[in-house]
Amino acid sequence: MAQLYFYYSTMNAGKSTHLLQSSYNYRERGMNTLLYTADIDNRFSAGQIxxxxxxxxxANLFSTNTDIALQVxxxxxLTPVSCVLVDEAQFLTEQQVKQLTDIVDNLKIPVLAYGIRTDFLGKTFVGSAALLAWADKLIELKTICHCGKKANFxxxxxxxxxxxxxxxxxxxxxxxxxxSLCRKHFKALVW
Known part of the structure; x- marks a missing residue:
């Protein structure tokens, strides 16, 4: 049964590594995946996770104007898609998250979205807020603060x-x- 998954964390928790491993697992079994990443994140190379x-x-690039459901x-x-994987999902619009639910509900294709939950001020990104509300499964990938506690921010x-x-x-x-910091160290610097 297809579902919308939201894998969220702070930076350095292995979101992109997990996404690439998931895609590899599908492809290793002869299944096709579609990968997406935000066009504004070109730190490494545009169109690449x-x-x-x-x-x-x-990866395919998405901007705020991309109709992901139409593309998928x-x-x-043309070629059956077994899974859609989205990196930098915090940059999705609310409408694009709705499109991801359409891919799951209408096309019966699982969607795995990976992103950061909150910004540098502790406020939820638009894409992350919609995913937290509408995803079938929420999975936190954990990393640690310099003090050894779980990093939330x-x-x-x-x-x-x-x-x-x-x-x-x-x-x-x-x-x-x-x-990436735990709440205590984040509050000491930002609040």
Missing amino acids: SSRLGLHAD TEQHT VVRTDDKGNAVTSGAQIEVGGNERYE
């Missing part, structure tokens, strides 16, 4: 390593701009 472990795969339906008509830092407490919600970056 890359993990910090060095794994990578080509068209591809599924991500703090954005400036070029001197100081916590940033204002600015645009979306600013793509990696370890040079963001750090």
Whole structure:
């Protein structure tokens, strides 16, 4: 039975690695997968999902205007799609998350979405909020704070390593701009 899965965490928990492993498992069994990633995240290479472990795969790009359900339906008509996997799912719009539910409900294709739950101020991303509300399964991938506790939040830092407490919600970056922290350490820096 097809379901919509939301795998969420802070940075450095292995979301992209898990996504790529899941796609590999399908493909190893002769099944086709469709991979998507946000067009605004081009840290490694546009149109590619890359993990910090060095794994990578080509992916379709989505922007706020992409009709993912239409693209998947068209591809599924040409070659059956066994699974749709979405990286950087926090950047989806609410309408795109609804489209993911249509893929599951109407096409009977499982969708695995991977993303960060909250931004650098502890506020939920639009795509993540919709996925938390509408996904059939919620799976937290865990990573740790520098103190050893579970990291629940991500703090954005400036070029001197100081916590940033204002600015645009979306600013793509990696370890040079963001750090995963437990709630206690996040609050000490941001609140």
